[in-house]
Amino acid sequence: MTQIEVKTTDNGVNVEALLGARQAIEAAPDAAQFKWRTECEWVRGTHSRSTLQGFFGLGEEQRRKSAHVIEADHPEQFASADAAATPAEIALTALASCLTAGLAAVAQNRGIQLWRVRATVEGDMDIQGILGVDADVRNGFSDIRVTFEIDADAKPDEIAALVAQSQKRSAVFDLITNPTNVHVTVAG
Numbered sequence: 789m790t791q792i793e794v795k796t797t798d799n800g801v802n803v804e805a806l807l808g809a810r811q812a813i814e815a816a817p818d819a820a821q822f823k824w825r826t827e828c829e830w831v832r833g834t835h836s837r838s839t840l841q842g843f844f845g846l847g848e849e850q851r852r853k854s855a856h857v858i859e860a861d862h863p864e865q866f867a868s869a870d871a872a873a874t875p876a877e878i879a880l881t882a883l884a885s886c887l888t889a890g891l892a893a894v895a896q897n898r899g900i901q902l903w904r905v906r907a908t909v910e911g912d913m914d915i916q917g918i919l920g921v922d923a924d925v926r927n928g929f930s931d932i933r934v935t936f937e938i939d940a941d942a943k944p945d946e947i948a949a950l951v952a953q954s955q956k957r958s959a960v961f962d963l964i965t966n967p968t969n970v971h972v973t974v975a976g
Contacts, residue, residue, distance in 0.1 A: 801896035819846045826858075834868040835861040880909045880932070882960045887934060890954035900946060904939040932964065 813820045822845040828838040841855040859872035873881070884907040895902050911932045917925035938947050955961050 797896055797899045797901045799892045799896045799902045801893045803893065803897045806893060806897075816847075821845075821847075831859075831871075832869075833861070834866065835859065835871045876911065876913060876929070879964070880911050883932070883934065883958075883964060884909045886958045886960035887936075887951075887954050890958050891936075891938075891950050894950050894953045894957075895940065895942075898946075898950070900950065901941040902938070903941075904937070906937040908935045908937075909933070 822843060824843050826838045826840050828836050830836050836859070838858045838860070839855050840852070840858070842849060842851045844850065858878065860875045860878060861871040862868035862874050863870045888905055888907050891905060892902060909932065911929040913929050914925045916922040917927040936951055938950075940947055940950075942950070
C-alpha cells in the first residue's frame with residue numbers, strides 16, 4: 789500500500805478569504821473602488837504624526853479596530869530631532885512590506901511553506917534637489933534596489949516566481965514605478 793503525504797502550508801495567510809474576496813469583486817466590480825487616507829499633523833520642526841483610522845471600500849466607509857499611527861522626522865544631520873524615520877524611509881518600508889505581504893500570500897496559495905523572508909530595500913537619493921542646491925536634480929529616489937533572502941520549501945525557480953508574482957500585484961511597487969496624479973490644495 790502506498791502512502792500519500794499530505795503537505796499543509798501555514799504562512800498565516802487566509803487564502804480562502806482572499807480568493808472569496810476576488811470572486812466577490814468579480815461579481816460586483818464597483819466594490820473594488822477604495823479610497824485610502826491618512827491625516828497628518830505637524831508636531832514640531834520636521835516631526836509629524838499621521839493617523840490612519842478609516843477608509844472607503846466595498847461600497848461604504850470602513851473603520852479599523854484601532855487607529856494606526858506613523859511618525860516621521862529627519863535625522864540630526866538635517867538639523868532635526870531624529871524622532872522617527874524619514875518620509876523617504878517610510879516609502880521604502882511600504883515597498884518592502886507590500887512585496888513581503890504579497891510574497892506570503894502567493895506562497896500560501898501555491899502551497900509553499902515559508903520559513904524566513906527578509907527584504908532589504910535601498911534607495912539612492914541626491915539631496916541637492918531637496919535642498920535647492922541644484923534645480924536639475926530630482927527630489928526623489930534615482931534608484932531603488934530590493935533584495936530578498938528567502939528560506940522556503942521550494943526550488944530557486946519557484947522562489948523567483950513568488951517574488952515576480954508579488955511584484956506584479958504590489959500596489960506600492962506600482963505607485964513607485966508609475967506616475968500617479970497628485971492634487972494638492974489648501975482648504976478654506
